Amino acid sequence: MARRNPMRDEIAIVGVGSTDFSRDAGGISAAKLGAQACIAAIQDAGIDKSEIDGVVGALEPGAPRANQMSSILGLNDITHHSSPMPVAVSALVDAMTAIFSGQCDTVLVYYAFTRAPWNSRSAAQDPFRSYLGGMMSGGLKAPPMPESIDPSAAYTAWAQRYIHEYDVPRETFGRVAMNMRANAARNPKAAMKTPLTMEAYLEARMIRDPLCMLDMDIPVDGADAFILTTTEKAKKLTPNPVVVHTATAGMVGRNDEDQLPSLERHGQHVVVEALKERSDVWIDDVDVFFPYDGFSIITLGWIENMGFAKRGQAGRWMLDHWDEDLGCVMIDGRVPMNPHGGSLSEGASRGTGHLREAVMQLRGDAGERQVHDAKTALIGCGGFFFNSQGAILKRL
Amino acid sequence: MSESVSDAELVERFPWVQITHDSKFHFRGWLDKQLLINRCADCGNWHHPPKPVCPVCWSENLVPTEVDGTGTIHLAMALHQGAPAPGVDYAKGPHPVVAVDLDGADGVRFSSTVIGLPPEEVVIGLPVELDWVERYGHPFPVFRKREA
Structure with a gap:
């Protein structure tokens, strides 16, 4: 069954801008990081700020909303603005639909990240971040109970279920972490570049058994921004623009973290079906693969649910496609997986790093990470519950 | 009451x-x-x-x-660190958290901890039953191993 996809290849990403990602950028606000990335993206696109009439900004703790960023950058005459829920593709889709429907022509999309008191010791010492603690508790007078299976704890619970159902060792998760770290070493923007061995992975501090600190994305200070416009307009800026072939969200009804029916039917499956049915290409056509890795179990899910590996076989599949020289997955000796290092090693960017690297690869601007003549990128963004998303990007 | x-x-x-x-x-x-x-x-x-x-x-x-609170562990993990709560001391050892498929309430899970069992014995598939402890001065539902 084919689905409608009138936006196919009609929206282009014509600018990208990023700060470095670091575990401590020093005394710099999320607003400033965001502004730096936005200015870089506008300059990269080669447009004047007066051409921007849409602003889509991250709903991230401590980050400025779209109205605030418009004020910071002095963007006038904005006809579409929003602050969608993470992860990255939801902002992408919001900007695409706004352009395609005629609400605006050229959109600034940005995500800004700042380490928070609950996930960084040094951030907890920063008095200017103390208010974030109150945001986290949602106005409640006491912290949630340890037994509350919140979204992040839930990935650990389902990781144990994965181990139980498919009888896999912890090394399967470690292999995901090693892939990201080896790739991050080739990315100057990445927060974590020191090599990672399996021995070091297995000895890393356990946080929630069976997942250790290296299974969880690394909180960073940093920001990414993008400029989107019509493909028609993009062709006047560059001869071979990067276009969005298709992008989607995916969710099932019973998405409460501890009530999800099973690992065999959740948001990722809805995403995969929608992408396939709206697309001319699929995994055999992909030059670079971006599975989200906010938690290592999510990456295993994308590998299997997109059809690269059979259920429970992602670990075996990574070994079969492992490049010993590079220390990472090269699918069929050719296609890397998160060549920028992903959220586990570049930094926790809710998938904006994946999206940015996809654009860089398709433009041929990925430096020593460049995949030869990359034309198609596949992104599986987000996890199992409420934020599963996906996109296919192409070079025209 | x-x-x-x-x-x-x-x-x-x-x-x-x-x-x-x-x-x-x-x-x-x-x-x-x-x-x-x-x-x-x-x-x-x-x-x-x-x-x-x-x-x-x-x-x-x-x-x-x-519900009578009997069931089977569907999801399990052991917190080495986590939110504070009375009676939970991560320094003494990991704190188990489980989601239990409840008998008689088809498709529903209830999440809590398991008491009276070393964390390494809190595993998926284990039959459990409901018990109550005191937290913040009110009864708090927990599970313990159900003996055959």
Whole structure:
């Protein structure tokens, strides 16, 4: 069954801008990081700020909303603005639909990240971040109970279920972490570049058994921004623009973290079906693969649910496609997986790093990470519950 | 007992969770050491956490129904660090957290900890039963291993 996809290849990403990602950028606000990335993206696109009439900004703790960023950058005459829920593709889709429907022509999309008191010791010492603690508790007078299976704890619970159902060792998760770290070493923007061995992975501090600190994305200070416009307009800026072939969200009804029916039917499956049915290409056509890795179990899910590996076989599949020289997955000796290092090693960017690297690869601007003549990128963004998303990007 | 507890007092006694008009019955049940799970009086389906309408047939005719709390562990993990709570000391060892498939309430899981068992024995598939401990001065539902 084919689905409608009138936006196919009609929206282009014509600018990208990023700060470095670091575990401590020093005394710099999320607003400033965001502004730096936005200015870089506008300059990269080669447009004047007066051409921007849409602003889509991250709903991230401590980050400025779209109205605030418009004020910071002095963007006038904005006809579409929003602050969608993470992860990255939801902002992408919001900007695409706004352009395609005629609400605006050229959109600034940005995500800004700042380490928070609950996930960084040094951030907890920063008095200017103390208010974030109150945001986290949602106005409640006491912290949630340890037994509350919140979204992040839930990935650990389902990781144990994965181990139980498919009888896999912890090394399967470690292999995901090693892939990201080896790739991050080739990315100057990445927060974590020191090599990672399996021995070091297995000895890393356990946080929630069976997942250790290296299974969880690394909180960073940093920001990414993008400029989107019509493909028609993009062709006047560059001869071979990067276009969005298709992008989607995916969710099932019973998405409460501890009530999800099973690992065999959740948001990722809805995403995969929608992408396939709206697309001319699929995994055999992909030059670079971006599975989200906010938690290592999510990456295993994308590998299997997109059809690269059979259920429970992602670990075996990574070994079969492992490049010993590079220390990472090269699918069929050719296609890397998160060549920028992903959220586990570049930094926790809710998938904006994946999206940015996809654009860089398709433009041929990925430096020593460049995949030869990359034309198609596949992104599986987000996890199992409420934020599963996906996109296919192409070079025209 | 819980009948006499006002809404304001209920909120005061559970400072760590956002109680709503849809979930107030569930938490009142805790005060009486009753685990109440929503069941639809029209189609018979169960759901949790408490929702305003039945997700299957959209009936508002929902009945908080006591379950005996026996079940089987579906999800399990051991927290080496986590949110603070009375009686939880991560320095003494990891704190188990489980989601249990409840017997008699088809498709519903209830999440809590397991007491009286070393963390390494808290595994998926283990039969458990409900018990109650004291937390923040109110009864708190937990599980323990169910002996055959």
